[in-house]
Amino acid sequence: MNVFLRFYQYSRKLNIFASVILNQTAFSMLKFLKQTIKFILFCFLFSSCITSGKINYMQPPGFNIPAYKDSLSFEDYKLRIGDRITLKIYSTDDKTNAFFNNSTGNSAMTSASGGTMDLNSYLIEKNGNITLPMIGEVQLVGQTVREATSTLEKAIESLFKFSTVEIRVVNRNFSIIGNGKASYIAIPQEKINIFKALAMAGDLGIYADRSKIRVLRETDNGVQIKTFDLRSSDLIHSEFFYIEPNDVIYIQTINERFFSITNLPSLVSTTVSTVSFGVILYDTYNKIASKIKESNQ
Numbered sequence: 001m002n003v004f005l006r007f008y009q010y011s012r013k014l015n016i017f018a019s020v021i022l023n024q025t026a027f028s029m030l031k032f033l034k035q036t037i038k039f040i041l042f043c044f045l046f047s048s049c050i051t052s053g054k055i056n057y058m059q060p061p062g063f064n065i066p067a068y069k070d071s072l073s074f075e076d077y078k079l080r081i082g083d084r085i086t087l088k089i090y091s092t093d094d095k096t097n098a099f100f101n102n103s104t105g106n107s108a109m110t111s112a113s114g115g116t117m118d119l120n121s122y123l124i125e126k127n128g129n130i131t132l133p134m135i136g137e138v139q140l141v142g143q144t145v146r147e148a149t150s151t152l153e154k155a156i157e158s159l160f161k162f163s164t165v166e167i168r169v170v171n172r173n174f175s176i177i178g179n180g181k182a183s184y185i186a187i188p189q190e191k192i193n194i195f196k197a198l199a200m201a202g203d204l205g206i207y208a209d210r211s212k213i214r215v216l217r218e219t220d221n222g223v224q225i226k227t228f229d230l231r232s233s234d235l236i237h238s239e240f241f242y243i244e245p246n247d248v249i250y251i252q253t254i255n256e257r258f259f260s261i262t263n264l265p266s267l268v269s270t271t272v273s274t275v276s277f278g279v280i281l282y283d284t285y286n287k288i289a290s291k292i293k294e295s296n297q
Contacts, residue, residue: 054254055206057195058233064211066229068238074191076144077169077245080218081128084121084170085140085148089156091163099133121170134159145169174243176201178251179208193241194230197249204230209254215240216248 053059061067079085089100122130128141138155140148145167152165172187174197183201194213198204210230217224228240235241243249 053231055210055231057210057231059231060233065232066234068228068232068234068240070237071239072237072241073239074242076146077172077190078142078144079124079140079148079169081124081126081141083124085124085130086121086168086170087130087132087152088166089160089163090166091160093160132156169245172245174245174247174249176249176251179205179253181205181251187245192243194235194243194249197243198230204251207253209252212252214250214252215243216250217244218246 053064059065087100089097091097122132124130124141127137129137129139131137132152132155135155138152140151143151149165149167152167153163156163156165173184174187174192176183176185176198181201185197185200194215204210213228213230215226215228217226226240228235228238
């Protein structure tokens with residue numbers, strides 16, 4: 001008799017212990033479901049739509065679109081150490097023209113970067129000079145193309161009368177990085193603005209952050225970082241409108257890329273899937289709550 005009594009007491013204690021464990025587990029599950037539902041609702045409510053205001057260019061300054069003062073300026077490019085220039089000298093002496101301009105042979109070759117490099121090109125050395133045959137060293141660093149042309153014409157004046165000089169900077173390029181892009185593009189003309197540069201790179205993707213464009217620019221005082229909003233119509237009057245050779249344009253990705261709605265179908269599908277999952281969680285929550293209530297009774 002005592003054995004059966006003890007077995008009954010142990011069984012009752014075991015049932016009470018199991019009920020406590022089950023209740024704790026159920027409450028933990030309910031707590032987890034509550035947190036999951038809150039997280040889903042938070043993600044849905046704060047997911048960002050990719051609106052036209054985030055991607056359109058030439059928007060008037062206003063809410064979230066900055067205004068830029070009229071600071072448009074374009075300075076002629078000044079030659080730097082490491083630049084390579086092509087040089088052609090024209091005079092009344094055909095032998096002089098052939099000697100300097102290599103008119104009898106191939107005048108171009110492929111460079112290591114994949115572009116073309118004229119065999120008549122001269123490198124601006126670390127001392128800022130180029131070395132011309134029969135002339136010697138000529139200082140060109142820090143001069144514009146027009147100033148360098150005048151300097152060279154004066155340098156050859158003592159040897160070649162009635163001569164003119166033509167200078168062209170070769171391998172003028174800019175780079176674009178970020179947001180899945182990596183381009184190294186040749187500059188086809190003296191002036192090129194930021195919109196044309198981006199068009200040459202294939203424009204920006206829908207997830208590119210147009211409000212924080214950064215341009216890394218080499219100057220005599222080191223590298224400068226210029227940050228601007230590409231969407232503002234004031235940009236065409238600002239200092240950010242033109243790019244320069246060797247500029248690096250950095251495009252970052254918008255923060256809302258993970259939760260983003262770009263069109264009506266994606267909005268509908270996101271809404272339906274979120275509501276459906278929420279209904280499933282809510283139904284599961286009610287079933288567990290009902291079982292806990294029944295067990296407590």
